[in-house]
Amino acid sequence: MGYSKEQLLARLQDLQIEFSKYEHPVVMTVEAQEKYVGGMGGGCKNLFLKDKKHRYYIVSALAGTKVDMKVLSQRLGLGKGGLRMAPEEALPEILQVPLGSVTPFALVNESARDVGLLLDKGFKTQERCFFHPLSNDMSISLNANDLDKFLKSIGREPSYVDLEANPTVGKDQPPDLAAFVPSGSTILPEPPEKSASSQNADGNNVITSSNSKAVAEKAVKLAKNVQNIKDKSANAVNPSSAFTDAEKFVEEILNKISAQIFLETKDGSIKEHGEELGTEIANRLRKCCCTEFKNLATIFKNTAYTQGFHAGRASLLR
Structure with a gap:
């Protein structure tokens, strides 16, 4: 069970974070909150x-x-159509908050440990910012420094970026936000079938699987196993740390491969390939991961170059 509004407010008080509370009717949009x-x-x-x-x-x-x-997708290295709105069922499963209550405070829940966070650099210019405290019948105001204090208390390093920027992304200009892509994948349980049969486009009855619940449970278990492997090999909170250490860089690649293998083998359409299963998976991995790994390698190269430059400059100054 996730944090409640009362538990979050108590945690902020324990952290000696100053905030103001504003109770109001349930609101579902920014426009409604502004009233x-x-x-x-x-x-x-x-x-x-x-x-x-x-x-x-x-x-x-x-x-x-x-x-x-679209621009944000490209800056993360996901391509133009790489991002979409998360499904509604992911709110209770991952963030454990009701609809209309998404804020950085939801990251306090363990189920949200793999969720990436991008903060508007404009927060730094505000005297205070308003967020729902896990429930949209209240808003609280606090400044960016106190938000940082909360995030660091849960092991998150705040990342402020210019969300309106539109830098060129290309061969010699890697995605500037690629380091903020989460390393973990989350597979939601599949919803149970409503009936034993359904109709196709022609109106004919089609038999559906009766063990969808068992399949969903198995998928979640496999996803957790993949995540456990990644947790043991990559415990760093800051995603950019993978680009300052060769060993962690290799672990990051292996983690992404492991997660992608799980996703591909979960795909029912791949079973028809029989003896060619290995070749088919390898081809899919190459297609899915090639661009992403090139971006990772470019970031690692640039980070190594920058560190070497600063080290050489410091040596000359000494």
């Missing part, structure tokens, strides 16, 4: 997003910041 706290400035919008590899993100921005999903 009660909009005149104070610092209103925020929070997007819960998902990519094609089942990685989740919270993008938290000022209400007036324009977030272009």
Whole structure:
């Protein structure tokens, strides 16, 4: 069971974080929230997003910041259509908050440990910002420094970026936000079948699987096993740390391969390949991972070059 509103507020008090509370009716949008706290400035919008590899993100921005999903996808190295809104069922499963209550505070829940977070650099210019404390019948205001204090208390290093920037991404200009892509994938349980049969487009009855619950449970168990392997080999909180250490860099690649193998073998359409299963999986991995690994390698190369430059400069100064 996730944190409650009361538990979160108590935690903020324990951290000696100053905040103000504003109770109001349940609101589902930024516009509705502004009716009660909009005149104070610092209103925020929070997007819960998902990519094609089942990685989740919270993008938290000022209400007036324009977030272009296609541009953000490219900056993360996911391609133009790499990001989409997360499904509604992911809210209780991953963030453990009701609809309309997404904020960075949801990362306090263990189930959200693999969710990436991008914060609007505009927060730093505000005297205070407004967020729902895991429940959308209240808003609390606090400044960016106190938000940082909370995030660090749960092992998260705050990452502030210019969400309205549109840098060129190409061969010699790698995605500037690629280091913020989560390393873990999350597979949600498949919903149970409503009936033993359904109709296809022609109106004919089609027999459906009766053990969908067992299949879903097995998928979740396998996903947890993959995550456990990754947790043991990559415990760093800051994703950019993988690009400063060769061993961690290799572990990052192996983790991504492991997660992708699980996703591909879970795909029912791959079973028809029989003896060619290994070749088919290898081809799919090459197609899915080639661009991403090139981006990782470029970031690692650039990081190593930068560190070498600074080390050489420090040596000359001495």
